[in-house]
Amino acid sequence: MTFEVREAGEGDEEAIAALHRASPDGGAVRFRVITHARESGGRSRSVVAVDGGRVVGAATVSLGDFRYAGQVRPYALLGSLTVDPGHRRQGIGAALARWRIECAEKLSGSEVVVLANIQKGNAGSLAAARRWATAFTSPAVSVPVPMRRRPPGPVDGLTFRSGVDDLTQIVDGFTAFTADHDFARVFDAESLRAWLTATPVPVPVHHYRVAVDGDGAVVAGLALREEGLLHTMQLVHMPVAIRVANVALRVVPKDGRLRNLGVEHLWFAPGRIDAARALWEDTRWSWRDRGTGLLVTVDPRSPAVGVLRLRPWTPTTSVTTAVRADPPLDPARIFAPLT
Numbered sequence: 479m480t481f482e483v484r485e486a487g488e489g490d491e492e493a494i495a496a497l498h499r500a501s502p503d504g505g506a507v508r509f510r511v512i513t514h515a516r517e518s519g520g521r522s523r524s525v526v527a528v529d530g531g532r533v534v535g536a537a538t539v540s541l542g543d544f545r546y547a548g549q550v551r552p553y554a555l556l557g558s559l560t561v562d563p564g565h566r567r568q569g570i571g572a573a574l575a576r577w578r579i580e581c582a583e584k585l586s587g588s589e590v591v592v593l594a595n596i597q598k599g600n601a602g603s604l605a606a607a608r609r610w611a612t613a614f615t616s617p618a619v620s621v622p623v624p625m626r627r628r629p630p631g632p633v634d635g636l637t638f639r640s641g642v643d644d645l646t647q648i649v650d651g652f653t654a655f656t657a658d659h660d661f662a663r664v665f666d667a668e669s670l671r672a673w674l675t676a677t678p679v680p681v682p683v684h685h686y687r688v689a690v691d692g693d694g695a696v697v698a699g700l701a702l703r704e705e706g707l708l709h710t711m712q713l714v715h716m717p718v719a720i721r722v723a724n725v726a727l728r729v730v731p732k733d734g735r736l737r738n739l740g741v742e743h744l745w746f747a748p749g750r751i752d753a754a755r756a757l758w759e760d761t762r763w764s765w766r767d768r769g770t771g772l773l774v775t776v777d778p779r780s781p782a783v784g785v786l787r788l789r790p791w792t793p794t795t796s797v798t799t800a801v802r803a804d805p806p807l808d809p810a811r812i813f814a815p816l817t
């Protein structure tokens with residue numbers, strides 16, 4: 479088989495969307511992606527594999543800076559790998575990985591740390607990653623949380639608001655909270671503002687919410703990404719245990735279509751996990767019309783997991799991150815999963 483690998487162009491958008499619709503994710507919980515709008519430019523690139531004029535593979539790479547092994551390092555997050563079912567096991571996934579890694583090295587240097595998130599059960603992606611990865615993290619837990627049907631109780635001494643005017647406090651709080659984490663993104667007020675304003679649609683996709691105490695100090699925060707403005711996740715398959723739990727918890731709507739609010743950059747000030755929990759519950763209520771649920775991925779060793787108050791019956795899946803880095807990954811360090 480002969481195929482061409484090249485950077486995706488505007489003319490490839492519909493073909494990529496059709497490829498995603500025809501190729502559900504291969505993890506334990508499988509979805510078909512229905513694309514509404516595609517982010518482009520900035521520090522992200524899309525690549526396609528073309529056979530006879532037809533797009534048979536697609537993937538993305540997102541670039542940035544994060545903390546790794548106590549230093550600020552460039553990273554390249556490989557994502558959205560999709561190969562047409564009729565063209566699998568023919569080297570397309572490996573070729574797309576090579577293109578993205580070479581692109582990352584060209585743009586960010588040879589010291590770039592390469593990563594890819596792999597959902598539990600996705601044997602194909604795991605096998606492909608073994609060709610380039612030097613290590614794999616312990617599993618992170620990915621938690622879909624439905625929106626509230628009733629408002630949470632009142633909270634004394636806290637108010638919740640947009641953090642658009644609190645960017646310096648947000649940066650300081652998040653940086654302190656993740657000081658001992660690998661993979662924690664590095665940003666300042668200016669780059670955070672740029673992230674909040676970047677959108678491929680007429681309305682904002684990214685948001686930041688904060689909890690403020692009676693003295694006006696920001697004591698907790700979380701970022702939201704309105705995934706539903708970019709794509710809908712159509713459920714194809716989920717394990718029996720999650721399906722049974724969903725009857726009571728209603729994580730997945732009856733029509734099987736998820737419009738997630740992705741949660742990132744979750745943090746709280748020392749001793750203020752109560753503020754983060756209250757902010758979390760307020761978000762589940764006040765943003766209930768903006769998505770079907772919150773989706774967050776965390777290292778189970780991170781203090782952030784305490785905000786979620788997971789129960790034995792909470793539906794979860796796990797995500798392992800493939801890593802290519804020097805020095806080698808330290809498995810003892812907490813990590814902040816990139817999403």
